[in-house]
Amino acid sequence: MELVKAGSGDFDTIKARPIMRIKDLTIGIHESKQVYTAVDRISMDICAGEIVGVVGESGCGKTVTNLALMGLLPKVLFVQGGSAEFECEDGHHIDLVKISGKERREINGNEISMIYQEPLTSLDPLMKIGRQVGEAVKIHNSGLSDEEVHDRVVKELGEVGLPDPHGMLEMYPHQLSGGMRQRVMIAMATVCRPRLMIADEPTTALDVTVQAQVLKLLKHINQKYGMTIVLISHDLSVISQICDRVVVMYAGRIAEAAPTQVIMTAPAHEYTKGLINSLPSMERKGSDLPCIPGHVPSTEEKREPCPFAPRCALADDICRQQEPPRRMIGEGHVVYCHFVK
Amino acid sequence: MQDDILVVDHVTNYYADNKLGIFSKPGRKQVLNDVSFAIHKDEFFGLVGESGCGKSTLAQAILGLIPFEGSIKIDGMEYAGTDRKMISSRIQAVFQDPMSSLDPRRTIGATMREPLIAHGIGSKQEQERSVREMLERVGLDAAYSDRYPRELSGGQRQRVCIGAALMLEPKLIVADEAVSALDVSVAAQILNLFRTIDAKSEFAMLFISHNLGIEYYLCDRIAVMYSGNIVEIGTADDIYKHPAHPYTKLLLSAIPDMEKHEENGSANEQATVGHDAGSRPNDVRKGPAPAGACCYYARCQKACDRCLRRQELARTVDRDNDEHFVSCCLQASLESV
Numbered sequence: 001m002e003l004v005k006a007g008s009g010d011f012d013t014i015k016a017r018p019i020m021r022i023k024d025l026t027i028g029i030h031e032s033k034q035v036y037t038a039v040d041r042i043s044m045d046i047c048a049g050e051i052v053g054v055v056g057e058s059g060c061g062k063t064v065t066n067l068a069l070m071g072l073l074p075k076v077l078f079v080q081g082g083s084a085e086f087e088c089e090d091g092h093h094i095d096l097v098k099i100s101g102k103e104r105r106e107i108n109g110n111e112i113s114m115i116y117q118e119p120l121t122s123l124d125p126l127m128k129i130g131r132q133v134g135e136a137v138k139i140h141n142s143g144l145s146d147e148e149v150h151d152r153v154v155k156e157l158g159e160v161g162l163p164d165p166h167g168m169l170e171m172y173p174h175q176l177s178g179g180m181r182q183r184v185m186i187a188m189a190t191v192c193r194p195r196l197m198i199a200d201e202p203t204t205a206l207d208v209t210v211q212a213q214v215l216k217l218l219k220h221i222n223q224k225y226g227m228t229i230v231l232i233s234h235d236l237s238v239i240s241q242i243c244d245r246v247v248v249m250y251a252g253r254i255a256e257a258a259p260t261q262v263i264m265t266a267p268a269h270e271y272t273k274g275l276i277n278s279l280p281s282m283e284r285k286g287s288d289l290p291c292i293p294g295h296v297p298s299t300e301e302k303r304e305p306c307p308f309a310p311r312c313a314l315a316d317d318i319c320r321q322q323e324p325p326r327r328m329i330g331e332g333h334v335v336y337c338h339f340v341k
Numbered sequence: 342m343q344d345d346i347l348v349v350d351h352v353t354n355y356y357a358d359n360k361l362g363i364f365s366k367p368g369r370k371q372v373l374n375d376v377s378f379a380i381h382k383d384e385f386f387g388l389v390g391e392s393g394c395g396k397s398t399l400a401q402a403i404l405g406l407i408p409f410e411g412s413i414k415i416d417g418m419e420y421a422g423t424d425r426k427m428i429s430s431r432i433q434a435v436f437q438d439p440m441s442s443l444d445p446r447r448t449i450g451a452t453m454r455e456p457l458i459a460h461g462i463g464s465k466q467e468q469e470r471s472v473r474e475m476l477e478r479v480g481l482d483a484a485y486s487d488r489y490p491r492e493l494s495g496g497q498r499q500r501v502c503i504g505a506a507l508m509l510e511p512k513l514i515v516a517d518e519a520v521s522a523l524d525v526s527v528a529a530q531i532l533n534l535f536r537t538i539d540a541k542s543e544f545a546m547l548f549i550s551h552n553l554g555i556e557y558y559l560c561d562r563i564a565v566m567y568s569g570n571i572v573e574i575g576t577a578d579d580i581y582k583h584p585a586h587p588y589t590k591l592l593l594s595a596i597p598d599m600e601k602h603e604e605n606g607s608a609n610e611q612a613t614v615g616h617d618a619g620s621r622p623n624d625v626r627k628g629p630a631p632a633g634a635c636c637y638y639a640r641c642q643k644a645c646d647r648c649l650r651r652q653e654l655a656r657t658v659d660r661d662n663d664e665h666f667v668s669c670c671l672q673a674s675l676e677s678v
Contacts, residue, residue, distance in 0.1 A: 057527075207391040207551065208551065208552075208595040211595065234524065235525070235597075236525070238597050275525060278525055278526050278528075279554070280529070280532065280555050280558030280559070281554065281558070282581065284558060285557060288533050289529040289532055289558070290529075291526055291527075292529075295495070295527060298494075
């Protein structure tokens with residue numbers, strides 16, 4: 001097995017400076033008096049100014065990882081080990097999974113922000129849009145006057161493409177359409193100009209036409225402010241639209257990580273190949289879809305050293321005895337598989 | 342017509358929409374607006390549209406779960422004046438979330454046997470045998486008959502739902518977002534299952550989805566719905582390769598293209614207007630269309646005075662093609678663009 005260099009993540013050939021280094025992060029889950037592993041020793045670097053896509057099926061640990069980074073893990077989940085080193089704006093480094101509540105309040109919303117799937121459950125139904133968006137500004141900039149806060153909120157609402165930002169301040173979430181609500185969420189997440197934004201399935205609850213607009217807005221924000229975005233989705237076609245690099249996760253582990261172009265044209269891991277092939281496309285009409293047999297293992301099920309082995313066409317005895325080594329097969333292209341040379 | 346299994350004829354449906362205030366007049370909101378189409382025998386018919394466009398309401402009307410105006414004929418029978426059992430042996434449904442469709446306290450076998458008991462088909466042994474056969478047909482082990490839904494994975498539960506729907510050998514299956522709640526790799530398995538089962542037994546399917554890619558893959562004909570109206574009907578190739586209605590074109594352009602990586606926001610121009618100040622975000626309706634206008638009037642960028650009249654679903658794009666209908670008066674001029 002190739003030795004992993006100290007401090008190296010999955011993207012260590014990329015020249016850009018990483019603003020976050022996740023190393024051997026392990027997250028456990030308490031379930032009926034037992035402890036299972038939800039996320040198993042994942043490592044990745046996230047570089048300044050890029051959009052990283054995290055793709056995987058339900059239960060692969062993509063959301064849990066990002067909740068851990070935000071310090072929002074529900075009670076049954078806990079960080080077992082590993083670190084997530086984040087570089088703050090003033091240059092000092094902190095470990096996101098170990099910081100205190102006080103430090104957390106400084107970071108969340110100001111340095112790292114998050115967007116969730118369903119905007120209506122994230123917005124307070126009894127609070128006007130203006131106050132909700134302004135809340136983050138007030139908390140992190142106590143010196144600002146009400147007028148300055150107001151101006152910043154109006155500017156931000158216009159920035160995310162909402163019509164009539166002034167009128168919007170006095171609206172309630174239920175008066176907006178799904179796409180407009182998601183834009184409000186994005187305005188809340190960007191109003192303090194955080195360095196990193198985590199978008200967890202931001203378009204899953206939206207219609208396709210609105211989804212395309214929201215994706216374009218995220219790309220626009222990324223380019224205008226150089227904001228780093230982690231985009232989590234189960235939909236590879238959404239990821240491929242705007243991401244620079246993609247991390248494919250399966251059953252709590254990273255299967256493959258590579259630049260988007262490489263993932264889409266030359267995937268190396270059998271799981272990634274299966275995911276891409278199982279999308280219904282124009283050419284496949286009238287023929288069977290090449291699908292991955294079996295199903296995603298639940299956290300309680302016993303997992304093989306290579307979690308994909310039970311569904312993999314190539315799987316051999318070695319997959320059930322040894323963990324797949326981490327192999328670098330190209331520029332920023334990392335695969336965890338015994339059979340990739 | 343003789344070989345139509347389902348005929349939906351001028352179906353209209355309203356929801357009560359009471360305004361705030363106890364003295365306000367009870368209002369009503371139109372959900373389905375004069376919907377007409379037919380599904381041929383042994384055909385996969387797709388229905389696509391955004392959330393809130395009335396797809397599921399139409400499915401409920403076809404399944405006889407809600408009242409409606411107009412007429413729906415299943416195999417020549419209407420709900421009014423026919424024994425419910427006669428119709429339910431011909432039409433069955435598969436819904437989005439299999440866990441909420443299955444009774445958590447009943448074994449899979451008991452759930453699948455229920456339609457046979459209700460219709461009094463066969464003895465207990467025969468019923469149990471046909472349950473086991475059906476489980477194998479939908480790709481599960483016959484031993485699953487003694488298990489409970491919680492012991493199965495999402496894809497397996499959806500297989501059980503499909504099996505239960507097929508127990509009475511219906512002529513029409515209504516699948517309402519049947520693969521939307523499943524993981525990508527499992528959804529592909531279920532789509533394959535639909536295809537292989539269809540090859541073995543004869544049934545037509547109304548496949549409702551918001552995903553035009555899946556519809557194209559699975560269906561013979563597709564209807565596009567917008568705001569309670571069917572705006573375009575055609576064969577899958579017609580809709581996908583030669584869309585005529587501006588809304589269909591918008592839907593197609595919004596599908597994320599795997600090959601097209603968005604660089605500097607250049608691709609997908611039509612679908613993605615919206616973040617620049619000044620341009621009109623097209624998820625913002627211009628307010629309700631004037632009464633009697635084309636349903637797409639408020640969102641259509643080419644709308645003109647002629648669109649103030651309601652458009653009939655009549656014009657064919659191609660005069661030689663009698664399968665392709667669109668409800669747009671500008672369609673003739675759009676074609677030349």
